[in-house]
Amino acid sequence: MSHQNLPKNSALAGPVLAIESSCDETACAILSSEGVCLAQRVVSQDGHADFGGVVPEIAARAHLALLPGLVQATLKDAGMTPDEVGFVAASTGPGLIGGLIVGASFAKGLALSLGKPFVAVNHVEAHALTARLPGLVPGGAAFPYLLLLVSGGHCQCIAVEGVGRYRKLGGTIDDAAGEAFDKVAKMLGLGWPGGPALEKLAQSGNPKAIPLPRPLMGRAGCDFSFSGLKTALSQKLAPYGLDPLPHQFAADLAASFQQAVADVVADRVSNALKMMPEAGLLVAAGGVAANSVLRARLEEVAASAGLRFAAPPLRLCTDNAVMVGWAALETCREAADLGLPQPDDSTVRPRPRWPLEDMAARFTPQESVV
Numbered sequence: 001m002s003h004q005n006l007p008k009n010s011a012l013a014g015p016v017l018a019i020e021s022s023c024d025e026t027a028c029a030i031l032s033s034e035g036v037c038l039a040q041r042v043v044s045q046d047g048h049a050d051f052g053g054v055v056p057e058i059a060a061r062a063h064l065a066l067l068p069g070l071v072q073a074t075l076k077d078a079g080m081t082p083d084e085v086g087f088v089a090a091s092t093g094p095g096l097i098g099g100l101i102v103g104a105s106f107a108k109g110l111a112l113s114l115g116k117p118f119v120a121v122n123h124v125e126a127h128a129l130t131a132r133l134p135g136l137v138p139g140g141a142a143f144p145y146l147l148l149l150v151s152g153g154h155c156q157c158i159a160v161e162g163v164g165r166y167r168k169l170g171g172t173i174d175d176a177a178g179e180a181f182d183k184v185a186k187m188l189g190l191g192w193p194g195g196p197a198l199e200k201l202a203q204s205g206n207p208k209a210i211p212l213p214r215p216l217m218g219r220a221g222c223d224f225s226f227s228g229l230k231t232a233l234s235q236k237l238a239p240y241g242l243d244p245l246p247h248q249f250a251a252d253l254a255a256s257f258q259q260a261v262a263d264v265v266a267d268r269v270s271n272a273l274k275m276m277p278e279a280g281l282l283v284a285a286g287g288v289a290a291n292s293v294l295r296a297r298l299e300e301v302a303a304s305a306g307l308r309f310a311a312p313p314l315r316l317c318t319d320n321a322v323m324v325g326w327a328a329l330e331t332c333r334e335a336a337d338l339g340l341p342q343p344d345d346s347t348v349r350p351r352p353r354w355p356l357e358d359m360a361a362r363f364t365p366q367e368s369v370v
Contacts, residue, residue, distance in 0.1 A: 014086020017075070017110070018325030019067065021103025022095025022123045023153070024054045026066040028074040029321035033086065034135045035329055039077035040322050041070055042315075051132055053182065060098030067106050082114055089328035092120035093351030095153075100350035108346055111147060119328040120345035122354050123319075124149065126327040127285040128160050130312050133326050137281070137310040146279040148269055148298065151286030152178030152193075157222045157272035158356065159279070163334040164363050166356040169272045170222030178288045179263060180226035184233055184257050188250050198254050205248070205255030207293075210236060212260045214267070222272035224264065233257055258293050265299040273305050284311040287318045331362065338363055 015038060020027040029040035045062045047055070075082060084118060090107035093100055104120065111118035127149050131141040146169075147158040155172040175183070178195060185194020190201065213232050214227040236253060237245070245253075273279060282302040288294065289311045302309035332342055340363065 007313070014084065015078075015080070016119075016328050017071070017085045017088050017107075018121070018321040018328060019071070019088075019090040019103045019107045020123075020126075020319055020321040021063040021067070021099040022091045022093075023099060023319055023321040024059045024062075025074055026063050026070060027319065027321035027324075028067070029325050030074055030078045030080065030085070031325040031329065033329070035326055037322050037325075038080070039074045040320065041069060041074045041077070042318075042320055046111065051187070054096070056096045056098050059096055060102050063099050064104040067103065071110070073107075083230050085114060085116060087111065087117040087119060087332075088114070089121050089324055091118040091123040091324050092345070092348055093122060093124065093354035095123055095352065097350060097352040100352070103108060104350045111346070113264045117291070117342060117344040118346050119343050120148075120329060121324045121327045121349040122356065122359055123324075124154065124156075124158075124345075124354075124356055124361055125164075125166070126323040127151075127154075128158060128166065128356070129327050129330050130285055130316055130323045131281070131283040131310050132330065133312075133322070136312060136316075137283075137308075139308070141283065141310060144278055145281035145283050146269070146272055146276050148265070148272075148282070148284045148289070149286045150265065150288035150294070152176060152182065152195075152288075154286060155224045155226075159276050160283075161195055163330045164359040164360065168356065169275050170224070170268065172224040172226065174225055174227035175230065176228060177224070177265065178286070179228050179262065183230055183290065184254075187234055187237055188245065188254060193311045195288060195291065196367050197316070199258065199293070201251050202255035202258045202293070203251075205251030205253070207255040207259035209252035210256040212236075212256050215298070217264050217267045220233045220271070222268040222275065224268055226261065226264075229257070229260055229264075258291070262291075262297040264300050265294060269298060269301050270304070273301070279307065282307050282309045284309070285317060290314045290317045299322070322363045322367065335362060 024045045027042040030038045155176040157169040159167040181195040185198040187261040190197040
């Protein structure tokens, strides 16, 4: 079906206004029906640093305070009025339930007031489909491809076979990669969020200076584990007690930890590619995908397998509303191609957990459901 000839009441007939509020980033974006970003804004909440991590109640209250002004500003940036929006979308899970309730409820209320459809977006699916944004990956990101999702809350290898069609090949059995980065950064006295600070400190360190374990490396499958690595690093710090760490030692430790994570991830992804020989592309997404050392190792893995490697720019690696809007557009297009009604998810409730495997049900014709 040609998307250019959809009926005027189709969600694809006009731009999508998207909202992201699954954690501590409050974001809004407006995309054209072709996926061109017309405007976007992201506010990184600053009320969590003193607590060493995201406080769900603080995050939810911040979303509530920020969203009205943020949406108005994004519409102004796009030179649009609310009535020109074709439909509204929002992350509806997985994530922190308070933030999801605030964002999804705001989006539903806006859609209702405008008489437009609302599309619920799976936050992980949004990451999974980001590489397909127009012009982002040279040559495009055709299905199927392997996705490595590495962030503060996720660490998974996912076979992306189509819109709504995903297979989880492996995931973390304890800490997510971003969580491990933040905890190690805190041990080194770098504060929160720790990933970027740790990477900066590691630039002046020797990645081979301090031996650290590589959990699960060399084993079958593509599951991840970072808890043992984190513990091993804490043992290296024990002799110093509460004394300040020598700068070079801290830098060497940061570099050695970063390299250990990159080596483990590369090994796990290599196994995942063997489990998915049909993959034509390796994609990395999530905040940790912005780490330059990790990207370099993944590029090596992809090259060894004869594949292209793609990772979104930093602004699209971390949580944002552009990916939410694009996932909603992809969902609407898939429904149109299958001859299904355009989605209106006004009754869908936010979910702190929302497995990707559940997304296939969206494209199951109702008459075939028993």
